[in-house]
Amino acid sequence: MSADRTPVTVVPLDAVVDPENEETVEAELRALQAGAGVVVVHVRTRVVTPRALHLLLRARQRAAAEGGILCVAAPDPAARRIFHLTGLSRVLRVAATVPGAVRRNAGAGCGHPPAATP
Template sequence: MFLLSYHLDAAHLVVELGETVDLDNETAIEREITRLLPCCGPHAVIVHVRTPLLTPRALGLLLRVRDRSWERGVSLAVVAGHETARQVLGAAGLNRVLRVASTLPGAESRSRGCRPETEASRSRNPGDRQRAPLSARAPRGPLGPYSDASRPRFPGER
């Protein structure tokens, strides 16, 4: 299996996925992308999905590659140029997880924003987090004219 890959700039490596991922080629594609993941080179890898069909195997593959890239301190973004592929990623709830963009410049800008967490910040206890001041937190309880649905509402009544 050979995947087309190239450097967008010094910090971004682009790997093109031009075929549908299925049972026959899933392990070969995953092995190839993992082999291309840098250990100390670019800070971001962009997987450019060129096929409109994203199978469940492709989604699993992208998530596994994302986990492996985070282990190496490399962020991952996905370019889905076809509307169908973006709809599948959105329906699976992976837009934010995989940093999905519709264009290569969009994925480049999304990959610049956040670097993967370090091991020290991941091993922190939840109690160690800083809390927002009370004034900045959302108020408790329902808000708005329709928040208490147990009472009937009549026109003109508040």
């Protein structure tokens, strides 16, 4: 079944992931991710910590092990830049919007707004 016909579960990530909340955030993500075919994690923070990156990579591995797909929507340009700088934007299929993440998963463009040129 193609991604455009597979139900999409959108999981908001509103917290900056740190040592104090990492387990809670991961447990919530795991519960929402269970049984979902396509999961879009909607990162709504400007700051994406190394703990958040590792959490998302673990979630991607869980999704793949269950035959699912995980991708990321990060509306804030600073957050997307972190994914790009770490080389994880392709691995995690990062896009600017939830529809863009779904399109990127389907092999289309990622929905990023055009970059401003200095």
